[in-house]
Every structure is written in structure tokens, then in C-alpha cells.
Amino acid sequence: xxxxxxxxxxxxxxxxxxxxxxxxxxxxxxxxxxxxxxxxxxxxxxxxxxxxxxxxxxxxxxxxxxxxxxxxxxxxxxxxxxxxxxxxxxxxxxxxxxxxxxxxxxxxxxxxxxxxxxxxxxxxxxxxxxxxxxxxxxxxxxxxxxxxxxxx
Amino acid sequence: xxxxxxxxxxxxxxxxxxxxxxxxxxxxxxxxxxxxxxxxxxxxxxxxxxxxxxxxxxxxxxxxxxxxxxxxxxxxxxxxxxxxxxxxxxxxxxxxxxxxxxxxxxxxxxxxxxxxxxxxxxxxxxxxxxxxxxxxxxxxxxxxxxxxxxxx
DNA sequence: TAAGCAAATGATATGTTGTAACATTATTGC
DNA sequence: GCAATAATGTTACAACATATCATTTGCTTA
Numbered sequence: 001x002x003x004x005x006x007x008x009x010x011x012x013x014x015x016x017x018x019x020x021x022x023x024x025x026x027x028x029x030x031x032x033x034x035x036x037x038x039x040x041x042x043x044x045x046x047x048x049x050x051x052x053x054x055x056x057x058x059x060x061x062x063x064x065x066x067x068x069x070x071x072x073x074x075x076x077x078x079x080x081x082x083x084x085x086x087x088x089x090x091x092x093x094x095x096x097x098x099x100x101x102x103x104x105x106x107x108x109x110x111x112x113x114x115x116x117x118x119x120x121x122x123x124x125x126x127x128x129x130x131x132x133x134x135x136x137x138x139x140x141x142x143x144x145x146x147x148x149x150x151x152x
Numbered sequence: 153x154x155x156x157x158x159x160x161x162x163x164x165x166x167x168x169x170x171x172x173x174x175x176x177x178x179x180x181x182x183x184x185x186x187x188x189x190x191x192x193x194x195x196x197x198x199x200x201x202x203x204x205x206x207x208x209x210x211x212x213x214x215x216x217x218x219x220x221x222x223x224x225x226x227x228x229x230x231x232x233x234x235x236x237x238x239x240x241x242x243x244x245x246x247x248x249x250x251x252x253x254x255x256x257x258x259x260x261x262x263x264x265x266x267x268x269x270x271x272x273x274x275x276x277x278x279x280x281x282x283x284x285x286x287x288x289x290x291x292x293x294x295x296x297x298x299x300x301x302x303x304x
Numbered sequence: 305t306a307a308g309c310a311a312a313t314g315a316t317a318t319g320t321t322g323t324a325a326c327a328t329t330a331t332t333g334c
Numbered sequence: 335g336c337a338a339t340a341a342t343g344t345t346a347c348a349a350c351a352t353a354t355c356a357t358t359t360g361c362t363t364a
Contacts, residue, residue, distance in 0.1 A: 021331085023341070043321070061342055063322075068341095079294070080231045082321080102284040111282055119278075122271045123293070130263055132254040132295040141279065142231075142288040149285060173360090175312070195350070213313055215351070220312095234350075307364085314357065321350070328343065334336085 004034045010091045011074050020072055028053055029065045030074055030086060038108035039083035042066060078103065078110070080140045088112035098137045104145035115139050156186045162243045163226050172224055180205055181217045182226055182238060190260040191235035194218060230255065230262070232292045240264035250289040256297035267291050 008027060015022040022030075032048040033040060040048065042062045049057050057065075066084055069075040075084050078101060089096055089112070100115035120137070127134050160179060167174040174182075184200040185192060192200065194214045201209050209217075218236055221227040227236050230253060241248055241264075252267035272289070279286050 021340080023330095025342075041321080058343060059321085060323075060344080064342080079233075080292075100278075102279060102282060104284070105287050111284060113278065113282055116274060116278055119271055119274050122268060122274075123291075126252075126265065126268055126271075127254060127293065127295060130254060130265055131298040132256070132263060133298075133301060134293060135257050135296050136294040138294075139275075140292075141275070141286060142290075143279060143284040144287050146283040146285075173311080175359095177313075193350075210314060211350085212315080212352075216313080305364105307362100309362080310360090312357100312359070315355090317352105317354085319350105319352075321348100323348080324346085326344085326346105328341100330339100330341070332337105332339075334338100 004031060007034055007086070007090045011072075014074070014090070015072055018072060020068070022072075025055075025057060025061065026065045026068055028055065028057070029062060030069055033075060033084060033086040037110070039078050039081065039085045039103060039110045040108075041081075041083050045084070076101070076112070076138070078140055079136070079138070080142065083108075085110045085112070098139065100139040100141070102141055102143040102145075104148055105142050106144055106148035109145050109148075111145070156183060159186055159238070159242045163224075166226070166242070167224055170224060172220070174224075177209060177213065178217045178220055180207065180209070181214060182221055185227060185236060185238040189262070191230050191233065191237045191255060191262045192260075193233075193235050197236070228253070228264070228290070230292055231288075231290075232294065235260075237262045237264070250291065252291040252293070254293055254295040254297075256300055257294050258296055258300040261297050261300075263297075 008031065011030060012022050028049050029045055032045050032052060035052065036048060042059055046057055046059050046062050049055055066075065070077055073087060074090055075086050076099060077084055080103060096114060097117060098115040098120050100113045102111040102113065104110070124134060160183065163182060164174050180201050181197055184197050184204060187204065188200060194211055198209055198211050198214050201207055218227065222229055225239060226242055227238050228251060229236055232255060248266060249269060250267040250272050252265045254263040254265065256262070276286060
């Protein structure tokens, strides 16, 4: 069983437990994200689905499916650039901390890390000191990945 | 001399030194940002200019002026939400570290902080360990400001 | 100071993203 | 099988962004 199939199985399981329906189309959207290791926009996802499965999904529907998948914690929405990536931890059981995303500016590849707890705590303190409250604890950083750096 | 005028004077100075022309229109765009403490989109800036000075600036031009102002380090482009804010440090002389923006999700108010050096360094290490390289050292965090939190 | 050049701005058109509103089609529980 | 609900499709449009070419402004230099 390939990586994508494993993840899909786990996702199915997870949805069942939550009483949510992982329909065929929703699976296809998730699959599109699993296939490309990159962050994709809703429009790009629609394209990938069309190429991969020959099925045309209206963008409006893609947005709705993305919304569903995000609710079920199967994907993340990257706010820098408004794109989406599959969660890197669908398969693992352990509790996850604050996600931190390294987004390659050149190729769009995304690496999902657990943010360092001490760093997050320190950030939090600074924010509170400034009279603000952290709303979405998700760190996103514009980066360049190794292969893009050396490749060209 | 009000705060905005002070900043404008400093900006003028800064541009002169760089051999750049801070034209009237460009000044108006900067002024619009200085006036509203919020992050504004290019379209919103055009609106503010129209209301404030009764002058209509085509959006296309606003984009170009924003580009100019960003090059001259007079404004920042927030990638979360694709909006713009005046740089909080136009007037001060000292060298600035990595900017960190706290963006209120409710009212759009933005607070610009200098990011804690230790935090940044720690982030850097994590990123390098993951085989990536930080590209745009600018932290943006979705927050809620004090008055929005208590106000409603 | 007028000519000529480059920078700045305007005007028009069009591409891209995102969403609202309503119609249609599945799916579920009874 | 029949409502009730959830999921998807359709259409239209609003907001955001940029490409391209025209026009104006300001500066340089002869």
C-alpha cells in the first residue's frame, strides 16, 4: 500500500469516528494534495483533479471540500499565499503541537514541522506584552528549499 | 507638527538621500496609510485618497506607488491578507531587526514589533536543520487586539 | 529656453481569486 | 418509498492584480 493509500485509509477512519462523510470527491481533493507535495490553490487543485482522474470539479465545490477537509484536520490552509497542503500527520497518533510551515518560494514545496515549544512560548509572551492575543497559532515562513537553492 | 507630517518629512529626507522622487501622489498614498492605523488593500487606499484629498488615483497607479514605497522601505507589504502598512520606524535612526507584525483579525489594526533576536535565531536553526533557508525574514501573526477582545 | 529623454501616471482591458444565491442530486432515517 | 438533510452543481458577480499602451511631467543638455 502506497503512502497516499495509507493516508487515505487513516483519513477515512478519522472521519468515520467524527461522524463525517469522506465522499469520493473529497477524497479526490485530498488525493490531489497528497500527490503534489506542494501547496496548491483551489484552482490548481481543480486542475490536478481533472488531469489525474479526468473528473471536472467546479471550483466552488473545491472550496467547499477544502473547508470540510480543514475542519477534519486533514489539510492545512496556508494563509501566506492562500494555498492548501495535506496535513503531514494524518497517520500518526500522537498529539501535535503548533504547526510550523516552511514554504519554498521557488517550487512551492512545503515542509510541516512542529514548532519549537520554547519559541512559541517566547512569541506568545511578546505578543501579550504588546497587548495582543495570538489568534491562529500557526507559523508560516517564506523559505527556499535545498534543491531550489543548489539546483539553479 | 503632527505625527504624519513628521513622518512625511523624514520620508522625504530618506528618499532624497536615495536619489528617489517622493512625488505628490506617492506622498498621498503614504499619508493614507499613516492616517489609518490599519493594513489597507490597494483598493482601500485608493478609496481613502479619494475621501481625504478628493483626488482619484487609479488602482493601477496605487499599486505602482506602493511598489515604490516598499522599495524605499517606507511601507511593508503584509503577505497575510495582501495589505499594506506604513513602516513604524520611518522616523527613528537606529538599525532595525526582523519586523514582526501582529495583525488584528477583527479591526485590521497592525502593530509592528522588532522580533526578539533569540526567537529569530532559534527559528533559523530549526529551519536550517530541516534543510531550508529563510527567505523573507518577516513574521506575521494573526492576533486579536485588546480593544477588540474587550470591546464586544 | 526648447528639444529630447526618462520617469511617472493614466486609461483600458483582462486574468485571477473568492463567494453568494439558488438549483439539483445523493444519502440517511423513518 | 418518502421526507429531511447533506453534498454537489450552476450561474453570476465582487474583489484583487497585472499587462499593455498612451499621456503627462520633470530633468538634462545643447
